[in-house]
Amino acid sequence: MLTLEQIESAILQLSPDEYKKLIEWFADLDYQRWDKQLEKDVADGKLEALAQEA
Secondary structure (H helix, E strand, C coil), X not given: CCCHHHHHHHHHCCCHHHHHHHHHHHHHHHHHHXXXXXXXXXXXXXXXXXXXXX
16 A cells, blocks of 8 residues: 555656646545445434525
8 A cells, every 4th residue: 555655755756747637536536435325324314404495
């Protein structure tokens, strides 16, 4: 397993094209995780107060 320092170093060595692909991949991953968390929060009733307020 790579350390965070190794990952950061590798990122700094990417070409602009590779860096762009990494950013797009990371954004997609972040959106997927956000969606899963939102679904979980809805299922757990954590957003019920906001729904009632609306």
